[in-house]
Amino acid sequence: MLNAARSLIKTKKVQAILGAHSWEESSLVADVCTQAHIPILSLATDSTPEWATLRWPFLIRASSSPNQRSQMKAVAAIVQSWEWHRVTLIYEDTTNSASNGVISHLSTALREVGAEIDQLIALPPFPFSSFSEELQRLKGEQCRVFMVHVSLPLAIHFFAKAKKMGMMTKDYVWITTDTITSLIYSLDASAISSMQGVIGIKAYFPETGPPFQEFSKKFKKKFSINHPEEKNHEPGIFAVQAYDAMWAVALALGDAGKSEGQEIIQKISSTDFNGLTGKIQFNGRKLAPSQTFQIVNVIGKSYRELGFWTEGRGFSEAIDQTVFYNSSMQVLGQVFWPGGPWYTPKGWTVSTEIERLRIGVPTGSTFKQFVNVEYDDRTKQFSFTGFSIEVFKATIELLPYAFPYEFVPFDGPYDDLVKQVHLKQFVKNGNGGVALCGTSHHPKLHCQPHQHAHRAAASARDKKH
The missing domain is CATH 3.40.190 (D-Maltodextrin-Binding Protein; domain 2)
Incomplete structure (x- = not known):
């Protein structure tokens, strides 16, 4: 990543760099770009620290993905809907997970709805770890509601192991965050089969309307030519965010011409247009995070779109001005739970290890x-x-x-x-x-x-x- 950034700056003489999907990558490239006075538009989907734009004056947060506080409130709303009271948080043991407040945001959100974190399980950031010890311990505990906040490669291996150990059966509840759910569409049949019954939260962007349809048509055509081995050619959240960010850069360069980096930064920050993900308007060199999440349910060969959750409003079956909002997810209809029961899991079981x-x-x-x-x-x-x-x-x-x-x-x-x-x-x-x-x-x-x-x-x- 660093070598690629240096090559683009020195060899290609680029005026801006677009990319980096994680906070770790963004921070490394931001150092290089700041030294060269080249804007870097980060598409990191995880929560970037507020102080980042102060430390790196050429960093622009161009991702409209939801921040972790809002996302944890969505999780808490789901927990409250089904009257669960304890949640086990499973997260990836990286500096990013700890520093960006997943634990504190979830704890606060759950406390507001009368629930709490039961356990914290940190997974090593290696996709080929066994996870046997962690899962076996969880299997012996009372809590049966799990929130998984890890990278997609880690999630694929983790759920495969959970299924093998009999933890994707009835009475278990699994909730995944945007880092996993936004990429479920790209998973193969084997990975999907290990996640049956999972409830997922992902960033919402409108997939209707002429602009998106035109973009989708061109994207699928070009993607199928460049990657014929891939079966899924649908544009995901990363594609539409990158498209909007590229338009912001193009508009800024069109106005700025051969200007220096600082002027380009100012031009990008002042862009204002309707993109594929919604309104593109920067405030303090960052896009406002999405306040609406899509709730999906993994079933069969893919997933079913249950509805939406909007901060400050609640759950709804659609997104428009006349829609009816409700504080309970139950208005979204029947959920397919792990193991296929039609009853709602109670969220706990009698532990085999708790002393009477x-x-x-x-x-x-x-x-x-x-x-x-x-x-x-x-x-x-x-x-x-x-x-x-x-x-x-x-x-x-x-x-x-x-x-x-x-x-x-x-x-x-x-x-x-x-x-x-x-x-x-x-x-x-x-x-x-x-x-x-x-x-x-x-x-x-x-x-x-x-x-x-x-x-x-x-x-x-x-x-x-």
Whole structure:
């Protein structure tokens, strides 16, 4: 990349350079172009740092691809639509992934909809890594909603491995970001077969209208001649973005003539026209990112276009002035989930590796209406009943994930049970008025007897009314 840039500047005497699809490539070429006072129009699809244009005065961000903050809000909207509460983020372990805020943006967006990141899984940036260890660990966890934010070559290998390990079956949920979804159209049948049921988010650009149709016709004709071995000749997001960027340069050079780099930069920055991707207008040497995403669902030999999500508006089946927007993705219709079930995955499963929580229950409780432990000589089993037990069970049922537990009878004074819980010598939690809700060194400060519960409830009602 660097040698090619130097050759274009020194040998071809170019007045501007167009290209670089990643932030790493753009930063390297930007150094060379800044030294030569040659504008570089970056088409990096990932989020470029805000300080980049300050460090490299000849760098222009010519990609209208969505920024990561907006994209993570779209992911959160999908999560909220299906009432999932935990998401595992799988990302590529490069400097770019960490520095550009994927984690922080996703965390913030999920928190706003009452969800959270369950785990962070960093994949090595090598397409031929096995991924067996990472996937096996995820397979044993509760969370079944995964967001994948990696490069396309890595994604192809990753999903093939996930399918082989039985993780593209029912009850799993996979969401891919623009870096993968915008290039799904170019995948072969083998790669597509490994991604069945995936929900993808990609940058939207209008594929209707005479300008795009004319461009598409010429593009497919020339692409098929230059690359006869390729089966898919459709123009993707990179092609239309490059076309718009090239028009911006052409218009600037037409006005600037033989001007120097700084004047060309100013001419490009002041261009204003309707391109294939939408309005082409620069602000601070960067195009405004797209606010609309297309939601697709991988099925069969390709994918199905479900609809759209627009920031500040929500989901819709189309893009026009009269369309109805909704906060829930469910308005887009039936989704084909991994494994083909028609029901919506609940987003979690009972983990095979989570230790069962043991709940200590005093057998000699004074208030039987709260806690009552009885032993059945016929079944050789203990039964646990009472108000406290029922409240605990009802609370567990409302949790949006599995919470395995067992009641364990404790034959001894109430204070001894509290002490055992505090010392972690007998159980890991306690019921019948015991709750590990503090860090006090005094064991009795961890409990609130139920006989006082009615006072708190009455107080709360009084304040409410």
